[in-house]
Amino acid sequence: MSKAVERDLLALAGLAVSGLALASVMSARTPQPRLAPPRRAIAARRDGGARPVTVSAARKLNTAAGTLAVSVLADSTVEHYRGSFKNKAMYAPLIVSALTLATSLHGTADMRPFAHKARDATYLLAAATGLLGTGFHLYNIGKKVGGFCWQNLFYGAPIGAPMAILLSGLLGFCSERVRETDGPRRRPEIFRLPAGRAIAAVVGAGLLGTSGEAGLLHFRGAYHNPFMMVPVTLPPVGAALLMSAASGRRGPEHRLTRWWMRLLALMGFAGVGFHAYGVSRNMGGWRNWSQNILNGPPLPAPPSFAGLALAGLAALGLMREHPDA
Template sequence: MTKPDQRDLLALAGLAVSGFALASVMSARMPQPRSRRAIASRHDGRGTQQTVNIARKLNTAAGTLAVSVLADSAVEHYRGSFKNKAMYTPLLVSALTLATSLHGTADMRALAHKARDATYLLAAATGLAGTGFHVYNIGKKVGGFSWQNFFYGAPVGAPMAILLSGLLGFCSERVRETNRLGRPKIFRLPAGRTIAAVTGAGLLGTAGEAGLLHFRGAYHNPFMAVPVTLPPIGAALLLSAAAGRRGRIHRFTRWWMRLLALMGFVGVGFHAYGVSRNMGGWRNWSQNILNGPPLPAPPSFAGLALAGLAGLGLMREHPDA
């Protein structure tokens, strides 16, 4: 396999760093119109503060997914030698999304931010386009849409992580701008239930991607069954909460989301152990990280679990949401 030369690596690092810096500067320095400041000054009180806190949790969830995408796409596209220059796109967009999410997490204002909205929508569009590219690359291989190509071709579900990051970030801005007397909505839909439904669907898709790759690994370790069994249960719980009656506490669902968040971070340790089992172990890290189980993939479950907790929290504070 032909590896990228030094100029490609410098370009990659430059894109990621410059994207992160650009988003940070834009988010921190963009002035706020006076008319919107006047509106924000009226958004005070306990109810508004709780809504802003939930929005910040959604920003954190979007940022966790962005970190996973940034690291995972960097490794996988480096392994693919950046054959197509468009392969740099998810690195830049995920770096922008990460910076934007950090800004949103630190922002205490009950006001949506135009720059954050634009970045999250760009992330969602990048995820859709990336899914199309991956499907196209699988289809053009010899044998077309076969199990062999799904196992070893471009991971068809991977770009959906940046799509989910963008969607959750966009939802956070809609929740944030809800005034203290209003009902949190996203496109006229109850915000809490919408977030729970989106997160449940995301858990199902992410579990499907993990199931495909773990099936390729023949489930040689019994723990490989965990990310294909626990997340679908969590998805069912979230979808039930989204469709259930108002006023429910969802205590068990919240605990299950915490379990999924823990699973996401513990999964990095299991993947690191899988890397160490390859020939040469961590002494041959530059080769084994490329060929071993992907270290950045499991935290995507943690990001979705955090989003699920935020959606449940919104439903608890606003029963009509």
């Protein structure tokens, strides 16, 4: 069997595994009915009368924040290990993203309609870590010879990487604000803004930033594979659709936007398979995995699109159930 055939089979296997993982997740989740099941309704009344839809939306946002945290944890571990943890601050995103992941899992399992102070503190810590990390990466690039030139932007510390943990913290913080909505008639709000529209705007901005980071690194790779155009073209369209939903009239279903978010989630999982194929194309392939994982396309990066898409779906669901949100 030729090496070209081996590479193609490996790529197809990676895509198949990613597709099966996504299919299992989608099949395990049954559609949420408009009317809550009796047990949930009884629990909601017992806990203070909050509408189950706000708890459901909050849990979906916790899942989205956790997906981003997993991506950051794996990506920062690989990239900072490659940098030999020369600066002790490089351990910070690993610790914070692990805490954020644990917090998100706790929030996803929590059925109570109350915000949690420990979760709030962790999400705010994640957001602050993302801001500080962006400053560190900008400083790292600026101090190199040539400053902010293409060479340093390509091979220096990635500017957009710390923003993923910032987005994870923001989405998690928003989930707690949605969860603590009081009473069935009060609209979910974040800093007195309608929660659904505010989250849609945040996710739209995040999609644009993540797509820009992918565009920069794929430009470094000369777009030698046509599929490298996908994360540069599909997410900006999704961002525009979300921005339109955030600024549009109340009550529409936004069917196209929903399907586009599902497409972006699929793209995020499938991207792992494409990056695995990119790793296999380096010298030695997966037999030389300890070197090629460090130097090949980052395997944990594409799921960040899936995390943002899940948050977009949560925002759209909240806007559907609360037309004034």
